[in-house]
Amino acid sequence: MTVGRRVRRIRTERGISQEALAGAVGVHRTYLGGVERGERNLTLRSVERLADRLGVPVRELIGDGPEG
Structure with a gap:
């Protein structure tokens, strides 16, 4: 999953x-x-600014995790 797709998923999940x-x-x-x-x-x-505004760690957007 790309950074952009992660941003969209988190943004829509949060109703932003x-x-x-x-x-x-x-x-x-x-x-x-x-x-x-x-x-x-x-x-x-x-990426840092997006993560901050979405309230998630940077690694969640760049894919350094279970979904990664």
Whole structure:
């Protein structure tokens, strides 16, 4: 599973809209959509910000775990 798919799964499980998460992270909604579709390359800092706003450890987004 890609980082973007994990972001989408966690975001939807928590009932957060793309627009709300994008605003919290400081990016445009279309950029976040591109991330979720795997069309954007992320920096570690971007992954850290997404993880922080979603309330999960970075390793959960990058796949260093049971689902990994």
